[in-house]
Amino acid sequence: MATRHCLALDLHDDPETIAAYRRWHAPGGPPAAVTESIRRAGILDMQIWLTGPRLFMIMETGPDFSPEAKAAADAADADVQAWEALMGKFQKALPWAAPGEKWTPxxxxxxxxxQP
Known part of the structure; x- marks a missing residue:
């Protein structure tokens, strides 16, 4: 059975920034190494939704998914780190995010x- 994870993050509230972020996430936008790392981690489906500058990520993960293992694998992957650095230019943490937290659950x- 899959587990659903819902997370939120803001973009810098600038139309050009938001448009660029959209382009980077269009089909074929993320590097293949990044999408492969997502799938390898046991993430069965991932969607990112946008309203204004706020992003919502919905992930469906398999039983073997571990956020800690995913973070460790990402830290050791130069392609993923390059992607994260690029995306970091567009993103900003939610005001209530924990220190160092990017996507907030x-x-x-x-x-x-x-419901009855």
Missing amino acids: AEQIFSLAE
């Missing part, structure tokens, strides 16, 4: 499936 507070 969201808390699920409603599920239709749990």
